[in-house]
Amino acid sequence: MQGFSDFVIRVRNSAPPFVRNAIDRTIAAERGPIAWAKEKMLVREDVPAVASPRTDHEVRLLITPMNYAGQGREWARSLDAAEVEAVNLAVLTARTFHSTADTSVSAAVFAASREWRSKQREALPLFTHVMIESFTSPLGRGTGDVVRDDVAWLKTRNVRVALLCHGTDVRHPNEHIATHPFSPFLDLSASSLERAERSASTNARIAADSGVPVFVSTPDLLVDVPNARWLPVVVEPDRWASTRGVDAAVPVVMHMPSSGPIKGTAHADRAAEILVGEGIIEYRRLQDVPAERVPGHVGDADVVIDQLLLGSYGVAACEALAAGRVVVGNVDDAVREHVRSVTGLEVPIVQADPESLVDVLRGLAADPVQRKRIAARGPEFVSQIHSGVRTRAVLADYLDTAG
Incomplete structure (x- = not known):
């Protein structure tokens, strides 16, 4: 059966758009032999509880279903208050398995259980707001164009919908290659590059046409989704705080990709x-x-190397900054300028790319005073921007609450 599934995926990925759409809608079918066969092949466990509100608060928000780096839960946690109930649902995948979530569901149940889907469909309209992550159906019906139907259906039930983009779902590989000499997309095969470009284009069109608020988790994605607003990622400063200095004679440089x-x-x-x-x-x-x-491990390092290719920064960089480490990474000028214009703060990440990294690290190793000065800026930057304090203000218009 796995071989057949792989075959279907290969056919789907290489097919022209009208064939892909037909395959997607067939796989998303909730009745008939395809739905029955999919459930029989994949579901080998009891159906868990679905995401549903726990209160009658005026605002009841569900963030669903990807929870990359635990961010769905972190955004929900930073919103939960007397007048707002915010919860998240996470599909358990290799990328999200270890992240905390309010409600979780296995990938098999999410994609194939008709019972789970029916119960979740009943519960969704009990929320006043649903934020859909990475153009993935909150009912497990697939990704991309099928989300249009979910958005339309939720609107008919007076649920306010928003879309949240995380990265590869909307980042255009060809444009990234044209503007980033070390782009990771340079290493993709022609067929993989074409698929990634096609998926990003589809999702960008959905974001543009949906008529709902759109948010991005990192500022670089505003190039790909210009109608979006930046929703900063969230980390817990206290969890990452460290009292260890960064002035070792031979500094410890860490990289944890x-x-x-x-x-x-x-x-x-x-x-x-x-x-x-x-x-x-x-x-x-x-x-x-x-x-x-x-x-x-982060607290034991003096210097943390983040990403060197994309031109932005995310959760891992914020965690190291919160720990008071010197963070080195490749951050676009446009990203730094956007953060500066929105927050008034400078991104305290030392600039480096693959060509300059040796010289940058050599300079940091030779100057412990500079390391201490740079590292000291990190915790305050995270506290002001990435501790959750900005989540409510960014989402205020969408949630109809005071910022």
């Missing part, structure tokens, strides 16, 4: 090898570390 090709890990490794050979840094490259141990 969630995705090596996207983060530019090969470039970080090469630069570190040179400097370790010179005896001026200690390098720690960590992967697959249990979530509860990550703050300790």
